[in-house]
Amino acid sequence: MKLLSGHRVAMLGNMEGRALARFLASLGAELGGPVEGASFVIDDLGLEALEGVTIPESAVHVSVTTFGSGGPRIGWQGGELVASAMGGALRVTGEPGLPPVKEAGDACTFHADMVAASGALAAHYSRGTPGPNLVKGQHVDVSIQQVAFSRNFNGVLVWQFDQRKLVRVGGALAYGKATVRAIWRLADGWCFHSLMTGRLGAPANQALSDWMDEAGVPNPLAGTDWLSYNRSTLPAETRAVWEGAIAAFFLSRTKHEIATEGLRRGINACVANEPADVLADPHLAARGFFDTPDGLPERFATFREGTAQVSAPAIHTGTRPGPLSGVKVLDFAWALVGSITTKTLGDLGAEIVKIETRTRPDLARLDVQVSASKPGNWDDKPWFAHLNTSKRSLSLNMKKPEARELIDPLIDWADVVVENFSPGTMAKLGLDYDSLAARNPGIVMVSGSVFGQTGPMAQEWGVDGTGGALSGRTFLTGWATRDPVIPGAVPFGDVIVPYVMAAGVAGALQHRRETGRGCHIDASMYEICVQQMRDYLAQAQHGERPQRMGNADARVFWQDVLPAAGDDRWVAISCPTEAHHAKVLALTGPDVAAWTSVREDHAIAAELQSLGIACGAVQDCEDMIERDDQLIGRGALAMLDHPLLGPFGHIATPIRFSRDQFTPFRAPGMGEHVSEIARDLCGLTEARIAELDQAGVFQ
Numbered sequence: 001m002k003l004l005s006g007h008r009v010a011m012l013g014n015m016e017g018r019a020l021a022r023f024l025a026s027l028g029a030e031l032g033g034p035v036e037g038a039s040f041v042i043d044d045l046g047l048e049a050l051e052g053v054t055i056p057e058s059a060v061h062v063s064v065t066t067f068g069s070g071g072p073r074i075g076w077q078g079g080e081l082v083a084s085a086m087g088g089a090l091r092v093t094g095e096p097g098l099p100p101v102k103e104a105g106d107a108c109t110f111h112a113d114m115v116a117a118s119g120a121l122a123a124h125y126s127r128g129t130p131g132p133n134l135v136k137g138q139h140v141d142v143s144i145q146q147v148a149f150s151r152n153f154n155g156v157l158v159w160q161f162d163q164r165k166l167v168r169v170g171g172a173l174a175y176g177k178a179t180v181r182a183i184w185r186l187a188d189g190w191c192f193h194s195l196m197t198g199r200l201g202a203p204a205n206q207a208l209s210d211w212m213d214e215a216g217v218p219n220p221l222a223g224t225d226w227l228s229y230n231r232s233t234l235p236a237e238t239r240a241v242w243e244g245a246i247a248a249f250f251l252s253r254t255k256h257e258i259a260t261e262g263l264r265r266g267i268n269a270c271v272a273n274e275p276a277d278v279l280a281d282p283h284l285a286a287r288g289f290f291d292t293p294d295g296l297p298e299r300f301a302t303f304r305e306g307t308a309q310v311s312a313p314a315i316h317t318g319t320r321p322g323p324l325s326g327v328k329v330l331d332f333a334w335a336l337v338g339s340i341t342t343k344t345l346g347d348l349g350a351e352i353v354k355i356e357t358r359t360r361p362d363l364a365r366l367d368v369q370v371s372a373s374k375p376g377n378w379d380d381k382p383w384f385a386h387l388n389t390s391k392r393s394l395s396l397n398m399k400k401p402e403a404r405e406l407i408d409p410l411i412d413w414a415d416v417v418v419e420n421f422s423p424g425t426m427a428k429l430g431l432d433y434d435s436l437a438a439r440n441p442g443i444v445m446v447s448g449s450v451f452g453q454t455g456p457m458a459q460e461w462g463v464d465g466t467g468g469a470l471s472g473r474t475f476l477t478g479w480a481t482r483d484p485v486i487p488g489a490v491p492f493g494d495v496i497v498p499y500v501m502a503a504g505v506a507g508a509l510q511h512r513r514e515t516g517r518g519c520h521i522d523a524s525m526y527e528i529c530v531q532q533m534r535d536y537l538a539q540a541q542h543g544e545r546p547q548r549m550g551n552a553d554a555r556v557f558w559q560d561v562l563p564a565a566g567d568d569r570w571v572a573i574s575c576p577t578e579a580h581h582a583k584v585l586a587l588t589g590p591d592v593a594a595w596t597s598v599r600e601d602h603a604i605a606a607e608l609q610s611l612g613i614a615c616g617a618v619q620d621c622e623d624m625i626e627r628d629d630q631l632i633g634r635g636a637l638a639m640l641d642h643p644l645l646g647p648f649g650h651i652a653t654p655i656r657f658s659r660d661q662f663t664p665f666r667a668p669g670m671g672e673h674v675s676e677i678a679r680d681l682c683g684l685t686e687a688r689i690a691e692l693d694q695a696g697v698f699q
Contacts, residue, residue, distance in 0.1 A: 001303040003511045004029035005028035006028075007028075007039035008037070008039055008040070009024050009031050010035045010041045010059075011032065011043070012042070012050070013044040015044055016031070018064075019531065020042055020116050020117055023300050035055060039058075040060050040061075040062065040120060040124075041056075041059050042064070042120075046069040047063060047069040047070070047141070048070070050063075055137075056137070057137065058137050060120050060127065060140065061140065062116050062123075064113060065143065065144065066083045067086075068143030068146060068630070069139075071633045073630045076614075077612060077614035078144070078145075078616075080109050081556075081559050081614075082574055083144040084102055084107070085561070085570075085571075085617065086148075086616040087144070087145040087146070087152075088155060088624055089148045089152075089487055089490050090572065091620050092152075092167070092169075093486070093488070094170070095170040096168055096169065096170065098168075098479075100561050100618055101477070101485065101550055101551055102477075103473065104473050104475075104533070105476070105536065107473075108148045109144055110532040111144075111151070112142050112143075114503070116140065116142040117499060118502040118506065119142060119657070123138050123657060125323060125324065125506045139658035141658075146634050148490075149631055151492070152621060153387065154166060155489050155620070156386070156625065156651065157369060157370055157382040159622055159625060160370075160625070161370035161382060162370050165622065167568075169489075173486070174488045175232055177232045177233070178239070180239070181194070181243045183486060184250040184269075185247070186254060186258065187252065188254050188255055189272060190484055191262075191272060192468070192474060193208070193246075193270075194463070195208075195229070195231060196231070197231045197367065198227070198363065199227065201268075204268035206226050207267045207268075208246070208269075209221040210265070212246075217245065221242055230368070231367075250269075255271045258270070259271050268462065270462065271469065272484055273469065273471065274472060274475050274540075274546075275545075278471060278472050278530055278537060278540075279295075279541065283451060284455075289527055295541060296534055297527065297534060299527070300527070300528060301524075303504070303519050304519055304520045306442070306443075306519055306520075320662075322349020322660055323660035324345060325350070326349070326350075327345065327349070327416060328414050329345050329346070329353070331352050331353060331354040332355050332421070333419055334362045334421075336491060337420045337448045337497050338419065338448060338498075339364065339384075339388055340387060340495060340499075341501045341505075342418050343387055343390060345418075345502055345505065346389065346390030346391050346664070347390045348660075350416075352390060353394055353673075354394065355396050356394075357397055357699060358670060359399075364384035365379075366381075369383055370382060377644075378669070380645060382642075385640075385642055385645065385667040389650055389666060392668055392672070392673035393668035393672045394671065398429060400695065400697045402697045405692070406677070406682045406697075409683060410681060411436055411443070413681055415444060416443070416444045416446070416505055417436055417445045417446070419446075420447065422449065422459060422460075423451075423454075423459060424458075424459060441518065442512055444505060444521070445520045446505050449524060449525070450463075450526055451526055452524030452527065454522075464491040464525075466525070466526070467492070470529070472530075472546075473492070473532065475548070476533075476548055479548060479550045493528070496532070497523055500528055504523065551572075557578050557581055559575060562597070564597065564601035564617070565598055565600055569600075569601045571596055571616065571618065572616050572617075573592070573608065574613075575614075576614075587607075601618065624636075625637065635652055637649025637652060638651075640664065671698055678692070
């Protein structure tokens with residue numbers, strides 16, 4: 001099933017080989033050729049650099065640049081390191097007391113390319129079907145800096161509400177009020193593991209405690225009520241004791257033991273793979289991920305076309321602005337992957353009905369990360385508010401048979417169903433793709449999971465760090481002589497998978513217009529993270545063993561993160577050629593760090609940029625929110641009024657459309673829209689709604 005078969009992509013600048021180009025090719029698009037006659041035009045130059053280039057009116061034109069088109073940084077030089085620095089990801093990656101260290105590979109650029117893919121396919125849907133009614137194409141603009149900033153949910157909210165800043169925590173995760181260790185040294189390597197909150201984490205936490213008991217090691221975790229455990233409120237002193245015991249236990253285990261016995265026990269730990277381990281992974285082999293001419297991955301998601309054909313697929317005209325206006329989405333998703341997928345679709349104009357329940361609430365409704373939030377209140381968590389704009393909420397106890405009185409008409413209503421439960425969960429509810437398609441043949445369903453819907457690991461669950469560890473990202477992030485580190489306050493897999501899912505949905509909806517057929521989309525975090533590591537896999541194929549390189553990049557002559565004046569202030573400088581480096585040395589003398597260390601970071605960046613050198617301050621959330629005119633001008637935060645938290649800036653979906661500007665609205669309270677959805681979309685009477693409420697269906 002090739003959604004873009006018959007479409008051609010013209011590439012300007014250095015887009016050949018970029019993830020965006022590979023993504024479009026994976027959907028069947030032809031790459032190359034002139035701009036004239038192209039269906040898509042993609043560039044890394046920006047509008048200002050393309051003056052005089054005529055882009056066809058019917059084309060979707062996508063620009064992915066460090067700072068985006070327009071704004072005060074026109075003419076600034078960029079690249080991966082500078083975008084990471086100025087977008088806040090670099091600031092929180094690394095160890096306390098050491099310089100910030102970049103993530104492995106072009107992490108921020110890859111993320112931006114996936115964002116651009118979702119924008120490109122949304123614009124593709126918006127322009128309609130080729131023919132006399134084809135609407136004109138438009139420009140889609142993506143700033144890598146803004147995309148990096150959009151990962152900073154935790155850092156943004158703790159600055160907004162508590163005026164606190166998150167710091168580098170090495171191999172740990174920063175959850176606002178808590179820092180939870182996640183990278184552990186093994187006898188022969190490293191693994192990823194973190195204690196999780198609530199029903200999701202309780203069995204895995206207990207399994208680890210049981211294994212420690214059986215191993216006969218000291219176990220201060222014993223006897224913990226894991227259903228009431230909350231990672232955000234556990235006293236720091238208790239956490240320190242627990243983590244000391246866990247560290248001693250993991251140090252006595254091998255990679256093989258974690259991958260086999262740990263898996264059997266369900267402790268939710270995974271080995272930090274090297275690239276060669278990824279190439280040899282039996283799960284990826286079972287899914288045919290490397291069954292390509294060069295043995296390197298091509299697909300970003302799998303598509304299974306529906307068997308039935310809808311006679312007249314609807315072309316909706318909605319009332320909300322945005323390229324996906326009129327699209328109807330039934331949202332069974334939760335946590336970051338699902339929430340950001342439907343946030344993206346909703347922000348871009350789709351109508352979202354979010355199904356949730358008080359019996360197993362979204363994790364973002366539970367975590368108490370700021371002083372404005374209280375345990376037990378579903379509706380006062382700014383994390384949830386950031387992740388769930390542009391949705392309506394229907395609280396529903398799916399275990400009640402009467403819930404089908406709402407679910408069935410919503411299936412009939414929907415164009416799209418989104419879910420990210422463990423594979424098999426939707427089937428147990430009678431809501432798998434085949435069941436949905438039997439009722440609504442044109443339905444497009446997208447499923448996000450760590451391992452995908454098939455393969456020997458499909459039933460296993462994981463978190464953001466699982467994809468990073470298994471794909472080689474974790475192993476290759478950090479300093480060569482020290483343990484690996486992770487970006488402690490900014491997720492990666494959890495924020496790239498949603499844009500692959502959203503892009504797949506938009507492309508599938510356009511395909512349905514043309515063919516009358518729906519489909520099921522299978523998006524695997526593991527596979528998408530491996531796509532980001534593709535260059536390292538190619539090295540491993542040739543017998544090399546890639547290692548952590550700190551802030552160096554084999555494709556760049558010289559780059560580094562150097563101290564600036566002030567407490568924990570840094571600048572990132574990148575010199576692609578020896579000539580660029582010579583310019584820097586002519587200004588600073590031979591000791592560049594000595595020169596930067598007595599100067600203000602933003603002043604250093606401005607001075608080097610005036611010489612044509614890529615340089616940026618390593619910004620924190622205060623810098624980005626309060627003083628970054630480029631981000632402010634792009635609307636990186638959308639001001640929305642929350643009924644409990646008041647007005648505050650919400651992370652905006654980081655895409656700009658030249659024609660289909662969009663307007664998000666605030667996240668819903670738990671079950672806020674029960675009555676209007678039950679009445680207006682499901683056709684229930686007020687009397688029946690009251691009966692269902694009394695029966696606990698809207699729990």
